[in-house]
Amino acid sequence: MTNPSDPGRPRPANQGRRVAARNRAALIAAAREVFAEQGLNAPLSAVARRAGVGQGSLYRHFADRMALASAVLGENVRQIEQAAIGPGATLKSVLGVVTWHVTRSTAFVDLLRVRGDDGQGRELSERVRTVLAGCLAGRNELTVDDLMLAVAMVSGAVAGPLEQRERQALAAWRLLGIEVGPLRPVETDIEV
CATH class of the missing domain: 1.10.357 (Tetracycline Repressor; domain 2)
Known part of the structure; x- marks a missing residue:
């Protein structure tokens, strides 16, 4: 299967639970930065991008904006x-x-x-x-x-x-x- 962000490279394997804690920590750190720069109404896609994860990962960890905040x-x-x-x-x-x-x-x-x-x-x-x-x-x-x-x-x-x-x-x-x-x-x- 190919990586949609770079069709020439294979999609990385899903590492599941092994990276869940790391992803959550990255999302919190990214949200702190993005919210500080753009306010609480910043696009959640910007938070996911800054954390280096997909929006699906963001929503697996946080049901909504208020849960992330x-x-x-x-x-x-x-x-x-x-x-x-x-x-x-x-x-x-x-x-x-x-x-x-x-x-x-x-x-x-x-x-x-x-x-x-x-x-x-x-x-x-x-x-x-x-x-x-x-x-x-x-x-x-x-x-x-x-x-x-x-x-x-x-x-x-x-x-x-x-x-x-x-x-x-x-x-x-x-x-x-x-x-x-x-x-x-x-x-x-x-x-x-």
């Missing part, structure tokens, strides 16, 4: 939870990870503001609150509500190209008198 947001929250674990974990370092996501995803910003309508969104938002509350243990100058408000304020300050959003976010944190660690993602094992 939820998987991306769930990965964002897992990264924040991961940042709070371990000997070097501080409020400063965790806020660096939160800010990295805030500068890259309006959907993530919306998630942090969720208060009750969406069950999964509320659950993810509460997980972020729990992480931040744990980082505040022993600190009396801030409450978790103060910190969530500060994150919302910082997210409201970011606009424009990525470099500009990062500068604006860091400037907003400075104005609030809160120190933030390096803006970075955290590697996690994406759930299959």
